Amino acid sequence: FFYLVRVGHPINYYLQFVTRFYIHFTAEQVVYMAIVGSFPFNSFLSGVLSCVGTAVLAVCLRIQVNKENKEFKDLPPERAFADFVLCNMVLHLVIMNFLG
Amino acid sequence: MCLEFGGALDVRAVLEFVDSGRDLVIAADGSASDLIRDIATECGVDFDEDSEAVVIDHTSYAVLDGEGDHSLIASDEFIQSDVILGSKKIEAPVLFKGIGHTLNAANSLVLKVLSASPSAYSTNPETELSSPPSLTGAAISLVSVVQARNNARILISGSLDLFSNRFFRWGVQKAGSLEKDSWKILVSDYRHAKSGNEQFVTELSKWVFHEKGHLKAVNVRHHKVGEVTEPAMYRIKDDLEYSVEIYEWTGNSWEPYVSNDVQVQFYMMSPYVLKNLSTDQKGMYSTSFKVPDVYGVFQFKVEYHRLGYTSLSLSKQIPVRPFRHNEYDRFITTAFPYYGASFSTMAGFFIFTFVYLYSK
Numbered sequence: 394f395f396y397l398v399r400v401g402h403p404i405n406y407y408l409q410f411v412t413r414f415y416i417h418f419t420a421e422q423v424v425y426m427a428i429v430g431s432f433p434f435n436s437f438l439s440g441v442l443s444c445v446g447t448a449v450l451a452v453c454l455r456i457q458v459n460k461e462n463k464e465f466k467d468l469p470p471e472r473a474f475a476d477f478v479l480c481n482m483v484l485h486l487v488i489m490n491f492l493g
Numbered sequence: 494m495c496l497e498f499g500g501a502l503d504v505r506a507v508l509e510f511v512d513s514g515r516d517l518v519i520a521a522d523g524s525a526s527d528l529i530r531d532i533a534t535e536c537g538v539d540f541d542e543d544s545e546a547v548v549i550d551h552t553s554y555a556v557l558d559g560e561g562d563h564s565l566i567a568s569d570e571f572i573q574s575d576v577i578l579g580s581k582k583i584e585a586p587v588l589f590k591g592i593g594h595t596l597n598a599a600n601s602l603v604l605k606v607l608s609a610s611p612s613a614y615s616t617n618p619e620t621e622l623s624s625p626p627s628l629t630g631a632a633i634s635l636v637s638v639v640q641a642r643n644n645a646r647i648l649i650s651g652s653l654d655l656f657s658n659r660f661f662r663w664g665v666q667k668a669g670s671l672e673k674d675s676w677k678i679l680v681s682d683y684r685h686a687k688s689g690n691e692q693f694v695t696e697l698s699k700w701v702f703h704e705k706g707h708l709k710a711v712n713v714r715h716h717k718v719g720e721v722t723e724p725a726m727y728r729i730k731d732d733l734e735y736s737v738e739i740y741e742w743t744g745n746s747w748e749p750y751v752s753n754d755v756q757v758q759f760y761m762m763s764p765y766v767l768k769n770l771s772t773d774q775k776g777m778y779s780t781s782f783k784v785p786d787v788y789g790v791f792q793f794k795v796e797y798h799r800l801g802y803t804s805l806s807l808s809k810q811i812p813v814r815p816f817r818h819n820e821y822d823r824f825i826t827t828a829f830p831y832y833g834a835s836f837s838t839m840a841g842f843f844i845f846t847f848v849y850l851y852s853k
Contacts, residue, residue, distance in 0.1 A: 407845065407848055407849070411841060411845060414841075415838065415841075418834055418837075421830075422830060422831065422834055425830050429827055430827075432825070432827055432828075433821075433825050433827065433828040433831075436825065436828035436831040436832070437828070437831055439831060439835055440828075440830065440831030440832070440833075440834040440835050441831075441834075443834060443835040443838040443839075444834055444838055446838075447838045447841065447842055451845075474849065474850075478846065481842050485835075485838075485839050485842070488835050488838075488839075489835070492831070492832065492835055493821075493828075
């Protein structure tokens with residue numbers, strides 16, 4: 394079960410789970426659309442983008458929180474987490490509107 | 494041969510008369526001029542080219558024939574139509590003496606009202622036959638009618654005597670009917686006291702002059718079920734009702750026309766909906782159906798062409814629009830996986846924040 398990859402810090406474990414699960418979910422939705430047809434295309438887009446968006450935001454959080462990463466050395470992890478929460482709020486607002 | 498009737502009346506004037514929607518009766522016999530033959534040809538009927546030819550029938554002639562050359566024939570091959578010939582069956586055969594004509598088989602506007610029996614042929618009785626005659630059998634039409642596309646009606650008869658008082662009064666005995674029906678006991682079967690000419694001609698002239706079989710369609714209406722006004726545009730999957738009133742002229746008044754085979758089409762390049770209209774026996778025809786799932790500009794078309802009746806071609810245009818943004822179902826069934834995915838990402842995010850904040 395390739396979602397469960399143990400990479401040291403439990404946060405990474407969770408984040409990897411989230412990323413991989415949601416990318417899998419996106420692929421499933423695309424396959425479903427190919428079968429059924431793209432009738433409510435806006436719903437399809439919002440479903441796919443919600444999965445992709447949360448996966449991307451999880452990856453960003455993981456990058457910014459990782460202590461071995463030299464680019465974000467001065468960034469406090471709380472700030473990274475606050476960014477993560479804010480971006481997710483915006484993403485879900487847009488998703489809910491576009492779901493139709 | 495005369496080329497005009499006198500004054501300004503010629504082939505073109507007669508044809509313009511018909512084109513303007515008025516009716517015409519043409520009766521010709523052996524002495525018909527080329528002018529009359531031309532008019533008949535323009536109407537779709539071809540008289541025999543030989544101007545001396547008459548129709549002769551050696552098995553269906555009338556026994557009262559004075560000349561003995563069997564050119565006075567008695568025919569009962571009528572067209573099967575209550576509209577043209579009346580609902581009362583014509584019992585006696587019709588006496589006919591004159592020339593025959595043929596109709597072009599490809600012409601759908603011409604009808605044979607009285608045709609000759611299969612043993613008839615058209616030839617000059619004075620001369621000997623040197624080759625088989627060109628017009629034979631049931632292809633010879635003795636009386637035919639044409640209903641033009643503008644509903645003008647033309648009667649073409651190959652005999653002037655058909656309309657004469659003499660033929661009206663004479664009784665008819667068909668030769669050969671004795672042998673044919675000799676196993677029958679009834680005498681009245683083969684000796685008729687009065688020919689069928691009068692009834693035939695009366696009913697036919699009523700039809701030609703539009704006293705029978707003339708329809709009009711009025712009051713075409715359509716509206717959404719439950720409303721009364723006609724909308725300017727329909728939406729797909731609407732329920733709508735269509736109604737039309739059809740009347741028939743009886744010679745002195747408009748009576749409701751009753752039939753169960755009038756159909757309406759909802760047409761755009763091809764009929765998407767084809768439905769029979771149901772009648773309330775008083776001339777009102779109506780039906781209701783659902784607008785198909787296609788948008789565009791449609792027409793309500795009623796095309797009614799029946800033997801002996803005027804043709805009805807009604808059409809009314811109406812556009813059909815797709816759903817507006819807020820007219821779709823609130824929750825679309827096929828989109829549930831997408832709803833599920835979006836909400837699950839939100840739930841995942843929510844749970845994840847708890848996990849992130851409260852795990853060591």
